[in-house]
Amino acid sequence: MRDAVFALAHELIRRRSVTPDDAGCQPLIGARLAASGFAIEALPCAEVSNLWATHGSGDPLVVLAGHTDVVPPGPLENWTSDPFEPAVRDGRLYGRGAADMKGGLAAMIVAAEFFVAEHPGHAGTLAFLVTSDEEGPARDGTRRVIDTLMQRGIRIEYCLVGEASGRERAGDEIRIGRRGSLTGTITVRGTQGHVAYPDEADNAAHRLLAALGELAALGWPAGDPQFPPCSFQIANVNAGTGADNVIPGEASAQCNFRYPPPLEPGTLQQIVAAVLARHAPRHELAWRDGGRPFLSRAGALRRAAVAAIERRTGITPVLSTGGGTSDGRFIAPAGAEVIELGPARATIHKADECVALADLDALAGIYTSTLSALLAPPG
Ligand SMILES: [Zn+2]
Structure with missing residues (x-):
């Protein structure tokens, strides 16, 4: 999976998707997921691109959520290499959005491809909710998609957001709420x-x-x-x-x-x-x-993710409610159990933003195990 995650992260970073421009990221993601048997639906709103993709049917509905937009790179002279020309140095992939959050997004997509190939008849529904308006006003992105889903009577049971949550590495900290x-x-x-x-x-x-x-x-x-x-x-x-x-x-x-x-x-x-x-x-x-606080219940998603992290990395994650806001604020109030779990956050929004290749590899494994626990329990 490691090479597949790296290659997809590379392809996403190359697309200059400064908020709210998706710059072709979602068509790429949609084509990948369609090839794995997902039903794809574009839900654009104003100048924002939103993607809803589902595999399987019925409950539980497990959503992998993320955003394709990035913040502007800032002065180019502060970057060692071009922010939209991904480069690898010292085991890290550099580029705008590498950690926030094209790396996590790539790991979620590859994990989902791997999971549905292994479990084509899995229980419930696996879905993706992807927007290009998380770093901007966050008005026409996740919030609108949640409105649409609620109108259709669709209820999300579990939502994993691949935002950069790690202190030093993927899995050492996960978010269970936000102020x-x-x-x-x-x-x-x-x-x-x-x-x-x-x-x-x-x-x-x-x-x-x-x-x-x-x-x-x-x-x-x-x-x-x-x-x-x-x-x-x-x-x-x-x-x-x-x-x-x-x-x-x-x-x-x-x-x-x-x-x-x-x-x-x-x-x-x-x-x-x-x-x-x-x-x-x-x-x-x-x-x-700017968003109401939420604290997610201690449910099956959190248990599955913590177990997957412990098995994969040997560390027990800190359960945190710190940091800024995220699109979890729009998903949790609809009744879903939400956690945020992604790569290390140290370089997000900075020059020389990067993600450790080891984090991408670990995350793909952690996401796959979490999906297995929720949608393909043993026995
Ligand atoms: Zn982000």
Whole structure:
């Protein structure tokens, strides 16, 4: 399987699929899966490419999920070799998307090909859900496909996302949940004036900074102990005209929460609104929900993956809920057991992104064993 995974990862990295452009990755994946007997359905939405592919029928429905899009490479002089011309050095495959997540995607596809060849009459359904809109706004990708599946009455039982989850190597850490993300944009109004006449003005910057200072020092409600605590971070602050003799009449800031369940966005929004009302009665507050937190149940998928990792690598994975958001946030609320298991994450979104060939090999084996445990149990 090792050579097959490497060759497919190579083919995917060569395609310059910067969000939301799929650049031909999904047609390649669809052709591969069709040759293995999968039924292929393209579910494009606006400029986003989505692929739904199934093999077998009935329950349980096991979904392998991933994305073909990558983040832009950034300045080319920071790369040792061309980000879209895959290169091997020291046992690693280099290129944009090697770890996030064309390597994991290639390993999932080769594992599925191998599995259906070994078990053509397996139980239940094996499916792929692939999008080209994970790194972008994530509006017309996985979220839309899940909506479509729900309308058809299709229920996902297990979902394995091949995102880069490893700390140092594939299998040493898997994600069983993710924190929620909530972004607030605050605009405070005062009255502009001359700094020499403060009595005739109302400094919006003073009001905003007093509120932000209080928010940054607050203790936020505790959440599920399996998660890192709630984090409030100020990301942007803007005020002033640039002149040193003008009191700003308006000041704005952007802040972001990463919060554990069972906290709700509404609770955090109320706390922010109350602090703002005290310091800056004239304000506007706009919120963007970047994804609700989820914690996946400890079910058969997690047991199968942990057993496969232990057998294949000899390590017992850490079960983690850290890191940023992922498309797991759209799949878990529909009732699926979700885990994220992929290669080491150290170089994702960076220059010289790479994946260890040993990780690709291990993952193909781990994915195959996990599928066998769920869809072709012995006896
Ligand atoms: Zn990713």
